Amino acid sequence: MCAEAISDPELSYRLCYHELVAQRDKRSISMPPELARAVEEAARAEGKTFSGWVTETVAKRLKLEEARGVIAEWEAENGAFTPEERAEGHRRARALLGLDAQDASDQKSA
Numbered sequence: 001m002c003a004e005a006i007s008d009p010e011l012s013y014r015l016c017y018h019e020l021v022a023q024r025d026k027r028s029i030s031m032p033p034e035l036a037r038a039v040e041e042a043a044r045a046e047g048k049t050f051s052g053w054v055t056e057t058v059a060k061r062l063k064l065e066e067a068r069g070v071i072a073e074w075e076a077e078n079g080a081f082t083p084e085e086r087a088e089g090h091r092r093a094r095a096l097l098g099l100d101a102q103d104a105s106d107q108k109s110a
Helices: 033-045 050-078 083-097 101-109
Strands: 002-004 014-016
Touching: 033 050
Parallel strands: none
Antiparallel strands: 002 014
């Protein structure tokens, strides 16, 4: 992938990348210092950058919101899930996430 440098007339070179370069939009965000420290620690513990951890977390949140919308739409057309159906859905979600029953009970008590 090559791009001409045309924004500055004194630059007459081509930028050539032999591999795909990830496109990124740079954003500036503000958060309380204690939250920023917690994110930094979580990112470090997972071997990620602050930005990478936030990006992954936001992507997960957006997927959850999309899933909630799909569930709400389904329920609007078919009626609410029964408590048994909800329990089964939670069981399946925990299994997909690799959480066992102990992890689930720990989260409820927290």
